[in-house]
Amino acid sequence: MEFKKVVGARRSIRYYQPWRPVESAKIQKVLEAARLQSNHGNAQLIRKAVVVVREETPKEIWDGLCEALYNQPAAAQAPVHIYWTIDMSGWDNLRPELLKLIEAGALTSSYGWSEQFVDDVVMKTPDFNVMAGDIRFAEWLSAIETGLAIGSGLLAAVDEGLGTGLLTGKRERIRELLDMPEHATPAQIQLLGYPAEDAEAGGQRPRPDFEELYFRGKWGESFERDPEVVQELVDAGAIQASAPQPWRKAEIRALAGLFGLPE
Ligand SMILES: Cc1cc2nc3c(=O)[nH]c(=O)nc-3n(C[C@H](O)[C@H](O)[C@H](O)COP(=O)(O)O)c2cc1C
Structure with missing residues (x-):
């Protein structure tokens, strides 16, 4: 799928076909997209994931996980869960992974990068070597880069024709x-699965106005939105019809009937 279409077609899908498994190749492609996202300091081993496929999982573990996801109905319906995880031990790799970037010709001597610079400056500076500073900042940054990977994983799932969405769970219980x-x-x-709802899921969900979110030059000065660019994005499928579409209530009623859920 074309990139702009993928961006526009993504929705948080909340109804899945429980009877239709997800091909392993598609799961792999989601993980591959996440793996290629950028990393702070190239530390690499911070964002990890456990893939849980319902058919391969003992019932008591699967049921426990669905309960840990607050029994949100989509958890039991979707045949695949990816537990995206922040591993703080991944920061141990900062130095060797940075040196690999120098070897790969990505960080260059013309930019002042050398093994000595890594040791004398980077490893001693908490903004780079976050474990040398405030742990809250380190955790915050780890969450950002895990989020980047997840964002790519969501888009890759859409590109593969899957339904996808994120759930929040009981972290200790999942661990x-x-x-x-x-x-x-x-x-x-x-979550990964084939959607039981239309992939449009009732239309693109509401967002704040562009000008309220983005500024130019200084805080509070709105970045002016060019209507021609908006039209280009509409034509490319990035900006789609807003939710709720007129048929959405009827769709939800039908889905509730299918899954025995309240309307
Ligand atoms: C970090 C994060 C956690 C979320 N947790 C849940 C959740 O537990 N349950 C749920 O139904 N949706 C969850 N969502 C989905 C959001 O509610 C969703 O993004 C929002 O409704 C906007 O819709 P859209 O993603 O379809 O554009 C989560 C999204 C994010 C980014």
Whole structure:
């Protein structure tokens, strides 16, 4: 799918076909997209994931995970869960991974990068070597880069024709059920499956006005939105009809009937 169309077609899908498994190749492509996202200091091993496929999972673990996802109905319906996790031990790799970027010709000597610069400056500066500074900042940054990976994973799922969405869960319980070490924290859970609702899911969900979100030059001076660019994005499928579409209530009623859920 064309990139702009992928961006525009993504929705948080909340109804899945429980009877239709997801091909392993598609799961892999989601993970591959996440792996290629940028990393702070190239530290690489901070964002990890446990993929849980319903058919491969003991019932008590699967049921425990669905309960840990607050029994949100989509959790039991979607045949695949990706438990995106922040592993703070990944920061141990900062130095060797940065040196790999120098070897790869990505960080260059003309930009002042050398092994000595890494040791004398980067490793001693908490803004770069976040574990040398405030742990809250380190955790915050780890969450940002895990979020970047998840964002790519969501778009890759849409590109593969899957329904996807994120769920929040009980982190301690998930850690326990999936045998995660203390230094790993489940961040967000991505569902994968074929949507039981129309992929449009009632239209693009509301967003604040562009001008309220983005400024130019200084805070408070709105970035002016060019209507021609908006039209270009509409034509490319990035900006789509807003929710709720007129048929959405009827669709939800039908889905509630299908899954035995309240309307
Ligand atoms: C970090 C994060 C956590 C979320 N957790 C949940 C959740 O637990 N349950 C849920 O139904 N949706 C969850 N969502 C989905 C949002 O509610 C959704 O993004 C919002 O409704 C906007 O809709 P859209 O994603 O379809 O554009 C989460 C989204 C994010 C980014």
